[in-house]
Amino acid sequence: MTDRKSSISSSLSRRALLRSAAVTGAGIGAMSISSISGFEFVSRVAAAENPPIGTWPEGSKGSTIYVSISVPRTGAYAVQGEDELKGWELAIEHINEGHELLRKISPKTKKGVLGKQIKAVVTDSGAKPNQAVQAHQRAITENKAVMLTGSTSSAVAVAANKLAQREHVLYLAGISGSNDTTGKDCVRYGFRQNFYGETAANAIGPVLVKQFGKNKKMAFMTPDYTYGHTVTKSVNDYLTKNAGWTQVTNQVSPLGAPDFSSYLLNIANSGAEVLINVNWGRDAVLSIQQAQKFGILDKMKLVVPYQIPFLAREVGNGLLAGVYAATDYWWTLEDKYPLAKMFNEAFVKKYGYHPEWGAENAYISFAHWARMVEEAGTFYPPAVIKTYEKGETIPSLVGDVKYRPEDHQCVRPVFIVKGKAPKEMKNKEDFWEVVETIPGEGLMQKPDAFGCKLGDYT
């Protein structure tokens, strides 16, 4: 590391000093030209055919490669962030040792990726886009990270998307439910595995209509950022168009609000029959607990269209009994999918609890990436991207999936779960019952419906 850095700066210094000995302004101007060519000079010697791009080939020269993980470990989404982080850690461990489960997903994997061991640079994003971008940028310059990941909110995912495109380093979205992540803010260098607003809405919509009937009045609670707005819009559009439901109020709250009383009073007085709570993380927990204290859960049916890891554990008191939710994964799916069973076993062994969907998404998106790099035979980002874009059907923990070349969204099933009352639970982690499995193809919008333009490879 240090050797390389000093070789760059010394090659810089010799050239630059010659010129900047002159006047200040002119000196700085001159440096910019010389240092650009300085960088290119160093890289060109090492590169074979393709011109260097992003952190390639610098980042994959040694026997160890770095990936940058920036995830909320403080703030309103910290609980979910820690779960995701465990998924990534487990995936890295499995990749590095060539674990059996991983080889089922990425058959060419031996040990590591193209024989190189992965190391993670883990930082706390606090669910703030700014902190995440700073951390990734640092990992790119300091560690020459070959891939970025992390996010428990779409605000972070969108910002990281743009950074990835600018820096030409791959970004795999962590939890991100906004339509925009692979919609209007999609990028060539970004990929998303998990389900999102539109697929959640199209999956849970028919179930809600079947359960509650037509022409219902619904109230929304929406967190004020891209995830919240797009999920609310997708769910609202589905229910109004297909079942004649009407939205009587939409209470938009900032991320991390401690007191939801004003919002809840508006809902209590709105005459709604169904409360659709799109809040996330701690906000969801608090808003549901407080809704119960305002007597709202007795009057209205609660729906959580986008399931939140640990929600049932944190809310407690059986408040979620009978509540419908759409989700990416729930551990009891292991009865149906053998790879899910292997994953659960490895996870429980290491961490002592059953993984939530944040960990599942983290694990499988890394495993898919490892597969793509092995298939491409190089870390050269455009080659890896093109391998994803072949759109081949590949295994995941919940059956076969594929990535759409047009928007880099994984086409994967969505599961509808229903909260169990405490007395129905078979063990203390048996919170949800999987009631339906809906294949991904039918749930997704046309690739260009949300204005996705992927941008350039280089």
Added chain:
Amino acid sequence: MLKRRPYLITFLTAFGLIIAPFVLPHLGFAPNTVNRILVWGLFGIGFDILFGFTGLLSFGQSAFYGTGGFVAAYLLTRAGFPHVVTAIFIGAIAAAVVGYLVGLLALRRTGIYFCMITIAISEVFFFVEFNPLSEWTGGENGLPGVPAPSFDLGFIKMSFTSGWTLYQFLAVCYFVGIVIALRIVRSPVGAILSAIRDNPLRASAVGHDIHGYKLTAFVIAAAYAGFAGGLLGMMQGFMPPDAFMFDTSGQLVMQSAIGGIGTLFGPLLGAAVWLFLQDFLQVALDLGAAWKLVLGVVFVLLVVFLRRGLIGGIADLYNLAFGKKTAPAEESPEMDVAVDAADEPDVAPMPPHRRAPEGYNGPILKAIGLTKHYGGLAANSDIDFTVNYGELRGIIGPNGAGKSTFFKMLTCEVVPTAGKIVFEGNDITGKNVTDVCQLGLTKSYQVNQLFTHLTVRENVEVAVLAEMRGKFKLDLFGNPDMIPGLNEQIAHTLAMVNLIGRADTPVSALAYGEKRRLEIGLALANSPSLLLLDEPLAGMSPRERAETVKLLKSISKGRTMIVIDHDMDALFELAERVTVLQEGRVLVEGTPAEIKNNEAVQQAYLGGLKEVA
């Protein structure tokens, strides 16, 4: 410190910026960290002008940082505006405009109120960014995709994307920023800002429109913040909503205080320390989230023990090591020689700067029926008072006779409850002290009102500037040395009050008698036609009194003066006519001889003396 050797500081800054990329990596600084430090440093320059130089502590700078950043980022992303640098400038201008509007409101109050209002304002900007304006600002998402600057010079295309290439662009920005700030600090406006910080009351009393100058400083700070905000978005390719958060303002305040306020470079140093410790504590010492606690403790210790931050501490160490002592406060024997020299004043008299309307030849000052009530208490009632040109009038009266209130009404520091004041034919009732000073009526205070952190010469300069430039002028890049007659007038004033030998001494190092002379010098510096002196002899030793009486005599040549004092002997020696106040009314008026023999006066004073005893 910043005012001397202007070229050296500029040169050292340029040198430091050029060698930084070759030195800092060896100290463990990544290029992105250095870039971030530069943006904070630039942000902090404006804050330092506002807080360090003008004394206005704002916790609301994030509002302008965010405004500039989002305007620039919006233009570059959503509006498709192609020129990065122009967009950043437009952002800075937008921030300055917003700063002007916010300043109009926040500067209605000073001190703690000002601080609270700025905090509230910054919070509101955060909410506005999130809700009403989220269509434009992206709300919680911020605005991703801000491009990096590139210049097509025809023969070569230079683009500054990240790392050390972006550093070059930011370094040029910082350099320009610091050069501009140095010009502002050294300009007449800069001198006045420092005076406002030290003593806003006196700064307005010597004739400066301090509200205008405060607003100027506020707008400058907002413009710097807006510019830095634009650079932030460009630097990370993403304009974060966090820029608007109160934390950002707080971090700026802490960094500036750690580095040292009133130094311009303090915020840069503070940011370097902050970001370095943040990495070092988190990564090297593995303290995790506790890094901020350590920084908090460091900050509190610095505020308690090192008032001027690290740069101040370094400067003190330097002075200690190289024995640069300030002159002792006691008057040294050499001063005695100077005092003796004053016995034979060879200083030319300083004629008043005539401002009266053409052809006016009534009395210089006429007060009719002047009355002041505080609640139910009458401090002055129905005072009629006339002073003619060239007169040296004394005012005496026992304690509580209302002398000071009377003076405050004449200088328009206090609005009379009833009555009228006419100065050189102008009705000045209800005007403010600044306008009255500009008309040529000044006062020296009973309790010294000096600019305590400035030197003697700088003190006088502030007062002279008011005469030379009027109450408000925006010569931000002006050089005081280029103002014709300024240095002469300063030297002349210093000679009049016999402080030439102490010109470069800080006020805090002066002896009491010297401070009193400077107090008079401040009132004298803009060559007033009417000079009011509130107890000029108070607290002086007999020798100092004798000396000051001589001084007063010499400055009274060609000038009208009104003097309040308790020292009746001195006053009777000085004044041509004396007015006696008692219980807020004029008791009697006459020549010293008449007053001495007046029975009513003796009566009043026996009572008064008893009171004093």
Added chain:
Amino acid sequence: MINWANFVSQAFNGLVLGALLALISSGLTIIYGTLGVLNLAHGAMFMLGGYAGYVAYNYTGSFIVAVAVGALFVMLVGVVMERVIIRHFYSRPPEDQLLVTFGISICMVEIVRFFFGSLSQTVPAPAVFSGITSLGFMFYPTYRLALVGIIAIALLVLFLVLYRTRIGMIVRAGIEDSLMVDSLGINVYRIFMLVFGIGAMAAGFAGIVNAPVVSITPDMGESILVQTFVVVVIGGVGSFPGAVIGGLIAGEIISLTSMVNPGYAYVMLFAAMTVVLVLRPYGLLGTQGRE
């Protein structure tokens, strides 16, 4: 969402919020009025009260003990802070006081974060007040109803201390004229310490009684601090009745705006402050004396 029932519900909710703001603001304002120090750590003290109470609750399981510990612990912190640090700042410029109290608030927040982490913690409402009360036109959490009463009692006690005791008399005299108190030959330093402690206790008490309503987090003090500033500016710096009235006005503005659009609640609060500043620069009940 404007209908009669919702208006009444929100107005009532505003009363709860307003009462809380009134209590915290009176602590801030009497400290400022007497000592001339604007305590930027006041929000952190509110937070500290919540955490002290939380710890006490976990050890004893008694809400009463939690409230007592929360209030007294913060009072103690206030007294120590005054003795060790603030005392040396009376003669320094107000800017230094702001900087040091700001630094102290950062330290307090980070110490709590160090021991308890960033995750929110909850203190359950006492059993008597748990559950829901039907007010006819609406359901309302019982504890929030009780909270209005609890805070009203606290404000009454504060009122009695300020207006019916010798200490209170001195404090109010000090607010009007700090020089006068000096000349009365009273040991000002002891009074200052006591006032700082009482002001801090008001914040700590508010922190723990509010804990069952929301969950407590290390950074909960910051937003409440800003709101108390607005309250104090509206009510008039240094005025106890001003803080109470300002608090209630602020609570109602936030709640009633929320009825239309919660996103504008704080914008409206600020707009109200602006109007007050333009029309009555010293606040509704403030006097020109203090600046």
